[in-house]
Amino acid sequence: MHTIAEHMTADHKACDNEFAVAEQAALEGNWSEAETAFKTFNDDMARHFRMEEEVLFPALVSAGGPSGPVHIMRMEHTQIRGLLEQMAAAVAQKDEQEYGGLSETLLMVMQQHNNKEENILYPIADQILAKERETLFDRMQAA
Amino acid sequence: MKLASLSAEQAPPISVPLRFFIAAPIFLALAALLLAMADGNPFAEPHAPAQIAATHHVTLGFMAMVMLGAIQQLLPVVIGSPMPASRLVAWLTFLPLIAGTLSLSAGFMLGKSELLNLSWPLLGLAFLVFIAASLTSLARATAKNATKTALLLSILSLAGAVTLGVLLARGYAAGLPLPYARLAAAHISLALGGWVLLLVIGVSYQVVPMFQLTPNYPKWLTAGLAPAIFAALLLNLALLVPESVPQWARFIAESIFWSLAGCFAVATIRLQNQRRRRVPDAALSFFRLGMLSLLFAALFSLAALLLPAAGDQLRTLSALAFLLGFALSLIQGMLYKIVPFLVWFHLFRGGISAGIPNMKNIIPEAWMWRHLWLHGGTLLAALLAPWWNVAAWLVMLGLLLQGALLGYGVFTGIAVYRRTLRKIEQTSP
Numbered sequence: 001m002h003t004i005a006e007h008m009t010a011d012h013k014a015c016d017n018e019f020a021v022a023e024q025a026a027l028e029g030n031w032s033e034a035e036t037a038f039k040t041f042n043d044d045m046a047r048h049f050r051m052e053e054e055v056l057f058p059a060l061v062s063a064g065g066p067s068g069p070v071h072i073m074r075m076e077h078t079q080i081r082g083l084l085e086q087m088a089a090a091v092a093q094k095d096e097q098e099y100g101g102l103s104e105t106l107l108m109v110m111q112q113h114n115n116k117e118e119n120i121l122y123p124i125a126d127q128i129l130a131k132e133r134e135t136l137f138d139r140m141q142a143a
Numbered sequence: 144m145k146l147a148s149l150s151a152e153q154a155p156p157i158s159v160p161l162r163f164f165i166a167a168p169i170f171l172a173l174a175a176l177l178l179a180m181a182d183g184n185p186f187a188e189p190h191a192p193a194q195i196a197a198t199h200h201v202t203l204g205f206m207a208m209v210m211l212g213a214i215q216q217l218l219p220v221v222i223g224s225p226m227p228a229s230r231l232v233a234w235l236t237f238l239p240l241i242a243g244t245l246s247l248s249a250g251f252m253l254g255k256s257e258l259l260n261l262s263w264p265l266l267g268l269a270f271l272v273f274i275a276a277s278l279t280s281l282a283r284a285t286a287k288n289a290t291k292t293a294l295l296l297s298i299l300s301l302a303g304a305v306t307l308g309v310l311l312a313r314g315y316a317a318g319l320p321l322p323y324a325r326l327a328a329a330h331i332s333l334a335l336g337g338w339v340l341l342l343v344i345g346v347s348y349q350v351v352p353m354f355q356l357t358p359n360y361p362k363w364l365t366a367g368l369a370p371a372i373f374a375a376l377l378l379n380l381a382l383l384v385p386e387s388v389p390q391w392a393r394f395i396a397e398s399i400f401w402s403l404a405g406c407f408a409v410a411t412i413r414l415q416n417q418r419r420r421r422v423p424d425a426a427l428s429f430f431r432l433g434m435l436s437l438l439f440a441a442l443f444s445l446a447a448l449l450l451p452a453a454g455d456q457l458r459t460l461s462a463l464a465f466l467l468g469f470a471l472s473l474i475q476g477m478l479y480k481i482v483p484f485l486v487w488f489h490l491f492r493g494g495i496s497a498g499i500p501n502m503k504n505i506i507p508e509a510w511m512w513r514h515l516w517l518h519g520g521t522l523l524a525a526l527l528a529p530w531w532n533v534a535a536w537l538v539m540l541g542l543l544l545q546g547a548l549l550g551y552g553v554f555t556g557i558a559v560y561r562r563t564l565r566k567i568e569q570t571s572p
Binding site: 016017019020023024027079086097098100101102104105107108109111112115116119120 | 220223286349353354356419420421422480484487488491500501502503504
């Protein structure tokens with residue numbers, strides 16, 4: 001039986017892998033592969049954010065969890081979405097330079113964000129939401 | 144980690160770290176000039192006044208300068224706990240560190256005890272404030288992780304190194320009959336083997352997997368390595384106390400320390416070989432060169448134990464590999480990540496992404512690669528410098544150019560920040 005922290009951290013790692021594959025292809029100018037890889041990465045990031053914003057965060061706040069930090073996490077999601085949109089434009093324009101600079105920036109932002117979630121927010125969620133973990137996983141799967 | 148560390152306001156203002164980062168390269172260039180002023184080959188005489196002055200420009204003026212600025216940024220990321228009173232701490236460390244380093248090196252170069260007596264209270268103040276602020280931050284961090292332990296041991300080592308440094312400067316200025324060689328050995332061990340090495344280890348546990356996309360360090364390693372290194376360091380220090388100790392005891396103590404340091408280098412290089420992000424990255428190459436240098440520093444020191452006839456030469460090589468190879472590579476590589484990120488981060492705080500340069504448009508990557516090659520060349524020259532005067536001159540030239548290049552890079556970052564900020568302010572109502 002996985003904890004919320006384990007489950008969500010594994011999802012972060014999967015996204016990291018997809019990030020690296022897309023970046024490599026884009027910097028090599030292999031745009032057909034980069035397009036597919038970026039789409040996979042972008043879709044999975046969007047799905048991860050939906051799992052958090054539509055299921056995990058509301059459950060956490062309504063169970064009496066800290067709303068301030070949840071708000072910060074949502075703001076950082078917006079920041080990351082902004083970078084992903086710019087990266088999508090760079091893929092469409094086949095602009096290696098631009099993609100490389102944006103992905104470098106995204107990596108720094110995304111990893112610090114993940115680190116905070118993995119070390120602070122998810123452990124809190126595991127404490128507060130222990131009883132409803134199973135239903136949460138099902139709902140997140142559907143998100 | 145604490146909830147407070149999820150606050151948006153955890154990061155200190157950008158001016159706090161940048162003032163340290165722009166001052167540091169100047170000291171690197173000054174170190175080169177001090178070496179050039181020495182009589183004869185300063186690398187052949189590690190205890191010559193010019194060499195001591197130049198070394199402290201590198202260790203205090205460059206390394207400590209960057210680390211004191213960077214730790215304010217790093218603590219919230221690696222242990223989730225910011226430093227208290229960041230602006231005040233910045234001023235009370237920055238100014239005394241500059242004035243203290245300059246008066247210390249001038250005191251050594253000119254042989255003036257008044258300048259040495261000016262330097263130690265200033266340096267003592269800078270480090271006292273820094274140590275107090277970082278211990279407060281560590282005490283407030285609720286998480287118990289291996290990074291926190293390593294940082295704590297690192298800061299304790301720094302406290303010891305500073306105490307001994309103050310004692311040495313004071314004693315030397317007053318002409319007191321102190322056991323200078325042994326005190327200096329303890330001072331160097333605590334500063335480099337304790338403060339620098341343990342700091343790098345603690346930060347690497349988090350930063351290497353996080354930003355280089357490698358697997359995590361093995362649990363057994365993170366749990367045991369920093370305390371083991373610290374214990375080995377204390378054992379080495381204890382052996383300095385008696386007038387004479389059996390050769391085998393020193394042999395064992397030193398070989399334990401250097402084997403552990405070498406283990407860390409090998410573990411890090413192995414993790415980096417498994418990194419999922421494989422695109423060329425100048426900062427990562429600096430980091431890898433640094434780890435390779437640490438491995439060589441360890442091998443040179445271990446070889447010195449096995450070949451006592453060549454012991455002095457091998458120890459000099461180890462010191463050069465540690466200082467110029469390991470410490471300098473890591474610090475410069477880190478700056479090439481942290482400066483562009485800070486500029487981007489503080490510009491983005493306004494929440495508008497249009498018109499904000501991405502990280503690679505802040506310091507041109509081509510300059511970072513040039514700097515890496517220059518740094519590699521300087522390091523190779525340094526390993527030949529004790530025996531070849533031409534190489535000694537190449538090291539001085541290399542350090543001078545590196546100071547200039549790094550200064551140019553940081554300055555470019557600041558200029559991009561100011562320019563973009565002005566543009567944002569003009570366009571927003």
